Amino acid sequence: MDFAFTREDEEFRARAREWLHDHLVGDYASAAGQGGPGSEHEATAVRRRWERELGGAGWIGIGWDRTHGGYGNRAATLTQQVVWAEEYARAGAPARVGHIGENLLAPTLLAHGTDEQRKRFLPAIARGEELWCQGYSEPDAGSDLAAVRTTAVRTTAARDPGARGSGAGGGAVCYRVTGQKIWTSLAHEADWCFVLARTEEGTSGHQGLSFLLVPMDQPGRIEVRPIRQMSGTEEFNEVFFDGALAEADHRVGAEGDGWRVATALLALERGVSTLAQQIGFAAELDRVLRLALRTGAADRDPVLRDRLVGAWAELRTMRWNALRTLGANGNANANSNGVVPGAPSVAKLLWGRWHQRLGELAMQVRGAAAALGPHDWAPHRPYELDALQRLFLFTRADTIYGGSDEIQRDILAQRVLGLPREARM
Numbered sequence: 001m002d003f004a005f006t007r008e009d010e011e012f013r014a015r016a017r018e019w020l021h022d023h024l025v026g027d028y029a030s031a032a033g034q035g036g037p038g039s040e041h042e043a044t045a046v047r048r049r050w051e052r053e054l055g056g057a058g059w060i061g062i063g064w065d066r067t068h069g070g071y072g073n074r075a076a077t078l079t080q081q082v083v084w085a086e087e088y089a090r091a092g093a094p095a096r097v098g099h100i101g102e103n104l105l106a107p108t109l110l111a112h113g114t115d116e117q118r119k120r121f122l123p124a125i126a127r128g129e130e131l132w133c134q135g136y137s138e139p140d141a142g143s144d145l146a147a148v149r150t151t152a153v154r155t156t157a158a159r160d161p162g163a164r165g166s167g168a169g170g171g172a173v174c175y176r177v178t179g180q181k182i183w184t185s186l187a188h189e190a191d192w193c194f195v196l197a198r199t200e201e202g203t204s205g206h207q208g209l210s211f212l213l214v215p216m217d218q219p220g221r222i223e224v225r226p227i228r229q230m231s232g233t234e235e236f237n238e239v240f241f242d243g244a245l246a247e248a249d250h251r252v253g254a255e256g257d258g259w260r261v262a263t264a265l266l267a268l269e270r271g272v273s274t275l276a277q278q279i280g281f282a283a284e285l286d287r288v289l290r291l292a293l294r295t296g297a298a299d300r301d302p303v304l305r306d307r308l309v310g311a312w313a314e315l316r317t318m319r320w321n322a323l324r325t326l327g328a329n330g331n332a333n334a335n336s337n338g339v340v341p342g343a344p345s346v347a348k349l350l351w352g353r354w355h356q357r358l359g360e361l362a363m364q365v366r367g368a369a370a371a372l373g374p375h376d377w378a379p380h381r382p383y384e385l386d387a388l389q390r391l392f393l394f395t396r397a398d399t400i401y402g403g404s405d406e407i408q409r410d411i412l413a414q415r416v417l418g419l420p421r422e423a424r425m
Contacts, residue, residue, distance in 0.1 A: 005079055012076070013083045015330070016059075016414065020091040023053060028094065031315060033269065035095025036280065040235030041095060044189060051098045055128030059084065060102055064110065067172040068122035082275050082323070084357065087332070089279030097189060099128055101109065101125040101132035108211075110264045112253050121213070122193075135195035135214070135239060135261065136180040144407075146259065146389060147204045150179025152197035152212055157245055173248040175199065176239040177214055187237040189222045190216050195246070196262045199255055209258035209348055213250035214241070221245070231393040266403070274322050275346055278315060279350070285311055285358060289389075292365045311354070318350050342416035345408040352405060358396035362388040 005013070024032060027046045034042035054060050061068060062076040069387050076084065096102075106125055122128040139298035152175035177197055187193065193214050198322060200208030216222055221244040226234035253261040289308060292298040298305045325343045363370040366388065385393070399405045413419040 003019065005083065009077075009079050009083055012080045012243055013087060016084050016087040017091070019057065019059070020087060021059070024093055025083065028053070029165060031094040033094070035097070039233065040186060041233050042098065042128075047094045047097045050094050051096065051128035051131070052129070054098075056125055060098065060338065061106060061122065064106065068110075068118060068126060075190045085275050089283075090282075097161045097186060097278065098125065098128055100129055100134055100186065100190075101130065101192075104134065104265055105132050108194075108252065108261060109277070111174040111264060112211075112261050114249075116249065117213075117252065121361075123284070129187055130191045131186065132185070133184050133190035133193045133216075133239075134188045134194045135184060137183045138180060139182055139213060144207075145165075145262070148179075148196055148198060148209065150195065150197045150227075151201075152177045152195075152210060152246065154199070154248065162318065167386070175210075175212055175246045175248065175251070177244045177246055179241050181241075182236075183227070184224075184237045184239050185235060187239050188226065192216060192234070193239065194252075194265075195241075196258055199258075203256075206259040208256050209262070210255050211252040211258040211261040212246040214244055214246040218244050229393075230389045233390070240367075252329060275319065277351070278322065278327055279321050281315055281355060281358070284362075284380040285315060285389070288358065288362045288365055291362075297366065297367070299367045304361075304364060307357075307364075311358055314350075314354050318347075318354065321350065323345060342412050345403075345411045348403060349405060349408050352402075355398045356395045359392035363392050 031043035031046040199210040223240040
């Protein structure tokens, strides 16, 4: 595969770089590099304003059909989307608070939604006005997503103040959603949540599930509780639904067909955005490398030096693999979403383990000092960690969230290699 970019791509890169240089000023410059996994609590108000700044300039949804908003007079090519993701990451711009809506929900609506749903939701995402969260995992249904127990019962809503967020009321056909979701990123900021719920009583596993779009502004019907992690941050949440309303017209796909829609979304989760993720990984690796050189750790320990070089080589390999996968849209083995079976699982296995090892490397380079916080000399100060300590603690979850390593290997074994399903006791 040719990994080079065309002249048009490089011209697009120059425009993207110039816009970012001109607009990353003031509060936006102060928030540069803030947010993202493990740090979603940082500068949330500024990042919401930045989302609208991006939307106003057409930098959200640049690969969508122009009727839904976005950059220029035509949809950006796949390579131009890669260019934008890379330049955004290189500029150290604030972590996106709208990435779930743009990178997960929007492609799902483009593939499986109705025209009315696309007209209602995509422009608001493209303008940076509405934020989304993902209601998949539950206390007893994390990696085993098909075990969800949240229910949604079809009903007719009466008009009342609790329905104002959904627009339901006055006899509208809707669903009443009841249950609990957990590990919900940005639920405390989101305006909407896409929820996988069981709409057919008596079903189990993949059967009887539906994919619903639920407004979060329903006081008394939706409660969001932050989860405090060992890193000291609270970007994940528990979300409790107590008869929350979702319009029947806001169900994506047919009733009972939610599993197909939900799994298609999970494949989209590891598309162009993984390349931007890798730019962030490269910045973290560079920080660890510089520390190893400054402290002399790389000179004193040849094994550590070998591990650092190996981390660099593995990251380059992940980039080439991601580019190769994205270039496979014409592959005869690709599904209707242009995804080669097994490719998302391979990507998750690669970066999850790599990022976890990077966190361990950061602590090895620091040595005994890694056990001390920046304010241990002042006991009255609140619990606080530096960036590398947060990196180490947060990456312990990299091989679990988004589908554990065990689940990814099961997917590859069963769906790609055709091996029999593992026996369950």
